[in-house]
Amino acid sequence: MIEISSKTNEHFRRWTDLASSRGIKKHGEFILMGEKLIQEFLANPNYKIKAEIVHEDLKSVTLTHPISKTQRIPIYKLPKAMFNEVDVIGTHFNLLVLEPKEIPALNPSAKAEGLEVIAPLGDPSNLGALARSAVAFKVSKIILTEESCTPYHPKAIKASAGALLKLPILKAGKFSEFVQSHGDIYALDMKGESVAKFNWPMNLRLVIGEEGPGFSGIKGLNRLAVPTEGVESLNATVAASIALFTYAQKHS
Known part of the structure; x- marks a missing residue:
């Protein structure tokens, strides 16, 4: 587990930037927030997990998950105050940094289907x-x-x-x-x-x-x-x- 305590840390600065569309496009990452959404995602992890973020009162959800056997997932621990700055919607649960998928362009000649x-x-x-x-x-x-x-x-x-x-x-x-x-x-x-x-x-x-x-x-x-x-x-x-x-x- 990697501990971060400085707001000047490059990871922390990047994560706070992911609260905007511009930041997500710039860094090629997004943060999944919310216990229910994370549990649903881990049941079918169809996006690459780049990191997990916790604070001192949270236990890792990826460390004991089967996915940890096939993918190395860095776990970062922040002080609560810094964690809350990244947790912009106030879930107070572990955060997963994921890699977005490329959104394909619509074929301009394609007809509507459904x-x-x-x-x-x-x-x-x-x-x-x-x-x-x-x-x-x-x-x-x-x-x-x-x-x-x-x-x-x-x-x-x-x-x-x-x-x-x-x-x-x-x-x-x-x-x-x-x-x-x-x-x-x-x-x-x-x-x-x-x-x-x-x-x-x-x-x-x-x-x-x-x-x-x-x-x-x-x-x-x-x-x-x-x-x-x-x-x-x-x-x-x-x-x-x-x-x-x-x-x-x-x-x-």
């Missing part, structure tokens, strides 16, 4: 919540655009309850360019055909707009809406969950 959700979401909590609903309601894959946050952000993984580590994820280019170059896309918007009345085809792409800008300036979109009363609109991920549920009901 319900594919395009998610230009920069807010990690929104992306995580969307992914959780996507797993629940038969989404075949999520497509991230350049504006999307990384799916390996700790807040995104937490909000997804681990769904982001299970869903097929692809990447595309800029949101506006991608949407305007594909005529078979349906946009979830405040104005459009009711999702409840829409005759959902088995194969289609549904784009979820970021709250605020939405689809302003983008013309020619097929639009679907979740009708509301008493409020102008719903949170983007709430509306998306209702739409995904409606699709799943049509194809149950």
Whole structure:
């Protein structure tokens, strides 16, 4: 076990940087946080473990795990105060530093297979919540655009309850360019055909707009809406969950 007590240590500085999408992309690492998520992951460790981080009151979860027989996993012990700086969502449980997988690019000529959700979401909590609903309601894959946050952000993984580590994820280019170059896309918007009345085809792409800008300036979109009363609109991920549920009901 390697003890670290200085905030100038290169490992500690790198780990604190992993609380942002930029840091994750820069260092090629992300941190899995949360006892339940870690136990689920260790039951099927499909990402390379680069390190385990503990403090003085925590025992290693990898040292006695069968994976330790096939992979050398460095274990680092931090003082509690420093540990808490890395544990940005406050799990107070062991942390695993993992190596993210390369996100493949979407074939621009590929047709939709099942319900594919395009998610230009920069807010990690929104992306995580969307992914959780996507797993629940038969989404075949999520497509991230350049504006999307990384799916390996700790807040995104937490909000997804681990769904982001299970869903097929692809990447595309800029949101506006991608949407305007594909005529078979349906946009979830405040104005459009009711999702409840829409005759959902088995194969289609549904784009979820970021709250605020939405689809302003983008013309020619097929639009679907979740009708509301008493409020102008719903949170983007709430509306998306209702739409995904409606699709799943049509194809149950």
